[in-house]
Amino acid sequence: MNNEKKNRLNDKLFQGIGIFATFIGLILLAVFIGFIIYIGWDRLSWDFMVSLPSRLAKRAGILTAWTGTLWIMALTTLISFPIGVGAGIYLEEYSENNWFTNLLEINISNLAGVPSVIYGLLGLVIFVRVMKMGGSLLAGSSTLSLLILPIIIVATREAISAVPRTVKEASLALGASKWQTIWHQTLPAAMGGILTGVILALSRAVGETAPLIVVGALTYVPFTPKSPMDQFTVLPIQIFNWVTRPQQEFIINAAAAIIILLIITFAMNGIAIYLRNRWQQRVGW
Amino acid sequence: MKWNEKIIEKLLGFCALITILTTVGIILVLLIQAVSFFQEVSIVDFLTGTQWTPLFAEKHFGILPLLSGTILTTFIAIAVAIPLGLTIAVFLNEYAHHKFRQIVKPMLEILAVVPTVVYGFFALMIVTPFLKTFIPHLSGFNALSPGLVMGIMIIPFVSSLSEDALNAVPNSLRKASYGMGSTRLQTAFRVTVPAASSGIIISVILAFSRAIGETMIVTIAAGQQPNLTFDPTVPIETITAYIVQVSMGDAPHGTIAYKTIFAAGITLFVFTFILNNISYWIREKYQQKYE
DSSP, X not given: OOHHHHHHHHHHHHHHHHHHHHHHHHHHHHHHHHHHHHHHGGGOSHHHHHOOOXXXXXXXXXXXXXXXXXXXXXXXXXXXXXXXXXXXXXXXXXXOSXXXXXXXXXXXXXXXXXXXXXXXXXXXXXXXXXXXXXXXXXXXXXXXXXXXXXXXXXXXXXXXXXXXXXXXXXXXXXXXXXXXXXXXXXXXXXXXXXXXXXXXXXXXXXXOOHHHHHHTOXXXXXXXXXXXXXXXXXXXXXXHHHHTSSSHHHHHHHHHHHHHHHHHHHHHHHHXXXXXXXXXXXXXX | OOHHHHHHHHHHHHHHHHHHXXXXXXXXXXXXXXXXXXXXXXXXXXXXXXXXXTTSSSOOBOOHHHHHHHHHHHHHHHHHHHHHHXXXXXXXXXXXXXXXXXXXXXHHHHHHHSOHHHHHHHIIIXXXXXXXXXXXXXXXXXXXXXXXXXXXXXHHHHHHHHHHHHHTSOHHHHHHHHHTTOOHHHHIIIIIHHHTHHHHHHHHHHHHHHHXXXXXXXXXXXXXXXXXXXXXXXXXXXXXXXHHHHHHTTOOTTSHHHHHHHHHHHHHHHHHHHHHHHHHHHHHHHOOOOO
């Protein structure tokens, strides 16, 4: 076989390997999820959704877990959305090109790479002990807010920088102040991109387990939380708790709870992708 | 400028400042607790000890077993993610139709979206029993299975960033290579991959950082038993899993067990901090800008 033929063959061979590599991960994930649905589907029922946790696997439900997850989502949004968008606006519209801006940028890129469990340690000392929040929803959502802040900031900056200069300059030329321009022109135009980023960030927060365990979320909560200062559990922690039990029935519970968690995660990502596509189509500057 | 405009600027600046405060907070919290830990345990014992038993009656505080567990699972994950991720990046960039790429790239992101506790379930309930059919002596908890699953999870980190880097290589280089009679494979590995090397290296470093910090998969499926070993078939414990293990047991504030999670935490933070900074530095310094 001559050299040229060999090269062509290698080329074709790599194409096959490429297709294999591209789909092997997704196929495995599909198999895994199929397995989860297979063992967990029958356990899903209205009772499972509205029952409190129990030592008897068959009577245990995820009421406290999903209400906790909803609370965490709501509080985390309230805390992280204004701070993250505010920081994004500052970096994109106000900051000058100096050492401080440079430091902010290195810092945000660094924070995005800090393991989530480290945020848990930060939350444990600052929110739980120093600010005396205890193992409350507020402490948990404050911790998760810091965790997802870099994602929101980066998304905000990208969305703002995609707004054309001409729009801002037109507004300024008409006599609007800097903030009026941002509030009435830049932010509305960038909102699609910002919301996409926020939803993606929140979907990450919903799946987080380790930082909340470190902050002191409980694995067994016999009541649904009524205020941000209440103790709580969330779906991923409930799943973790059931996975670590030796009895087969709890494994089935865990699979059923995973189905719910995956539905929430995929739905949020779906909404984010839908928003991104719609926003990209609508804004044809 | 009106006074309210100035207040708004200050408020927005404060929002940005919170990110700095977060970093300062992390470093201070870890340092203060770790210093208090090292007043009770010598730093030499910590760094060279081969036993980690802070929760037992006879306490040993050698971080090496946790470190070996972390390194072991990390390298298994990397051994999966780097070859697959790079192959995907080259394939999507050089071979695939751009419409195919547009559809497949977001699909791959799904792998990174699934919560890690779910991957932990996969590793423990599906992958370990499956591997047992080939490796009969594989323990129910081991480093191999969570490592492999973690590798699948971080594929998109490698493939996505690497593909972006390959995509930034100007087409003229590619065309020149084809003009010389190269195949797509030769073009990819002799022209575009070397040209995009800084971006690819960044993606590899970030994958390492991600694997080192990954917590729930290893907590669930690796066994929570600190063992100084590089045998992937026996139970081990990573730094991250240890922090979760102690947190589950609610170690009282001020006890040595409580302080150990910060000593473990600062070790973890140092590793990821160095890796993250190297990647940032490469991006600033070597990222070639093609006009």
